[in-house]
Amino acid sequence: MKKSFAITLDPGTSLANHTGSWRTSRPVYTNFLPPCNAACPAGEDIQGWLFHAEIGNYEKAWQSLVENNPIPAIMGRVCYHPCEDSCNRKFIDEPVSINSVERFIGDEALRNGWSFEKPKPSSGKRVLVIGSGPAGLSAAYQLVRAGHKVEIHEAGSMSGGMLRFGIPKYRLPREVLDAEIKRILDLGVTLKLNTKVTNIPEAMKAGKFDAVFMAVGAHVGKHIEIPDADANKVMDAVSVLRSMEGEEKPMLGKRVVVYGGGNTAIDVARSAKRMGATDSTIVYRRTRERMPATVSEVDEVLEEGIKIKWLSTIKHGGESEITVEKMKLDDKGFPQPTGELETLKADSVVLALGQDSDLSLLEGLSDIKIKDGMVEVGSDMMTGHSGVFAGGDMVPSDRTVAVAVGHGKKAARYIDGWLRGKAYILPPKHELASFEKINPWYYSDAPRTARPMIDMQHRQSTFDEVQGGLEETIALFEARRCLSCGNCFGCNNCYSVCPDNAVIKLGPGRRFKINLDYCKGCGLCVEECPCGAIKMVQEDI
């Protein structure tokens, strides 16, 4: 090359200058644990399935969802969604309506007849699942997919456990319940109804089972004696809800008093109203803030004209009334009697004071520990008896559908490991994607959309489903409100904001990589990543 006057060197590119040597820390692409996933008792990868829903690929979203939970249409109706309570979007406007999107995807699957992936090749092992509630169904589903032969023995005449006998129709229509159960059975799970297991070793021997998962639930209502009350007029909540499923509806009368403060009390009070009670009243000994029932359930019950007597206990019964005593909370928050009395008209009293498990099937299995009426299990869900696992309401935990589904899945993984002689090892959890990691600037304002509800007259007089589903466009909108906390969604910010062109784009869906030859470690990509999926790591120098 001919050079100009006084020029001695050929021109060159600055690419020869590896500015990466300046760096003292480097950006690293990471997957953090979104708070929704961390909060989900069923262990759903919520951010993961919303990611597919965002582009309208609901089938892929559903396939991703059912990896962890085979009953999304049910869960989208009955779950108390702790995921939404922990959603980072609440710090920007309101949480994403995860539960309604789940229901939408679940309903889409039923409408389009999507089916589960085929099970893995047969292992030749047989597992007995006792109980067809959410825990049993979840375990059966996971086990059959893992290649095992599964038989569910159900004591009752219908499947579903508390999903059918504990949750009223207005929250969970039976056609949805039946369809999601059928889809699990269609995978090759055998269901035997009216088959109560009374002796586990015998049942195992008779059926040549290699392992057992017990999930008999808690169907025995707790009872207290109400002085001077007519025993015929005092019922327990579980029995009332169960008889609602049969031909003979319970005789509750016009004025119904429900005693208790949990979601079961609410379910009974709302059901009583729907069966024609003019006065449906809940009596609870503590305050609204301390009520164990879910806030939204309490709101809905009050909307439907059901009265709640806070800080009240039932003192004694009578001909067609009961006497309640006012309470006050002491320093420790325990209710104490005040001596102030009040009479309430009552044709019936329903006790909703919690439930116990019927553990008669454990007789003779002395190595299984029972504490406070519940079965003790290890972190692998196995009881003291080798090969016998347990989950759901019969083991100590929150008694919700999501917890039961989570137990079923977890137990199934350990059972699978146990059957194959290779213990399942729980993978370590990612670091939490807390809101501090998010750069909220990049998310535009998009308030949550409310779920439609049927009108009040129908709510009070029929068992029609109260909450409606979302339309496609709204479900899509809600899915797109997801911040994708801690997980790259391919926004190209890191690639754009690097002053040194040191981010390499790997192509659609394949994310990015840092070119360490030139990265000076300024941290702009980390700071401007909307979802906080990059972290700075100190270099060893």
Add this chain to the structure above:
Amino acid sequence: MSYQIKKFYQTGTLTAGNRLLPSEDHCVQTDPKRHNSLDSGHRACQGCGEALGTRYAIDAAMKATNGQLIVANATGCLEVFSTPYPETSWRVPWVHSLFGNTAAVATGLAAAMRVKGKSDIRVIAQGGDGGTTDIGFGCLSGMFERNDDVLYICYDNQAYMNTGIQRSSATPAAARTATTMAVGDSPGNAFGQGKFLPTIAMAHGIPYVATATVSDLHDLEAKVKRAMEIRGARYIHILVPCPLGWGTASCDTIRVARMAKETGIFPVFEAENGEVTSVLKIRKKQPIAAYLKMQKRYVHLFKKSPKTDVIAQLQEIADDNIKKYGLLEEKCS
């Protein structure tokens, strides 16, 4: 307005461009085949706003002109860190002459292209605030009044950073520089001095004037594109924070530019033929103190006895901008 936010792409609305946005709505910077006009290996500091701003602008211009572009560069950081003899980071035809004559060089380049019948080849002149608002101002004003077919881009980092952070006529009031030390009764740069070049450019009645920051890529690229659609003298003034001179963390370059816009202290607008035609509204108004506190050049305002009167004066400047340019969204009654 040349750029409008697309609604209902919540996770990607304000990012450079995500999978939910059609590719035509993506920023030029998201393109794996973007030109990378300023290549890797340049010697700008970590987190340099100017290096970022120039790649944003020149890449957008390269796309708008289909690669038919010549760039004239003033002396300053941008020239020094990109082109230490015999290396260069530039991947465009690029000329450097003197500190003060950049606009004149560009005028000459444009004239030469016209004479040679290559008027499809477009010319950009660029420099820092020193080379633009101080040293090169005479040549620039001449380029404006003759309406020469040049886009002049000023990367404003508010002082002479390359030589050790000396005050320029774009240095804001109260800011500490090496020549406006934080000592005496009124520490930092004096109030009532300096100039805001975009309004001076508008006073020349040239076809297009715009301001931008490195914090809103969509807006910046749209303005460069718009400028390249117009013939005649055009001026874009881009705020590019300098971690060294402003005393900010290298990872905060974009955040501090965003704060300058969100407080109103740096108005982001577009003007054609001397009239403002659009403004980029403030999304979440921030107090000036939040912006100042991020920067060590203002640290003397927040010592043991905070200079609340000075902070209030700066707040007033921001508030005046908000009023003058209408930077806040009208409240629906």
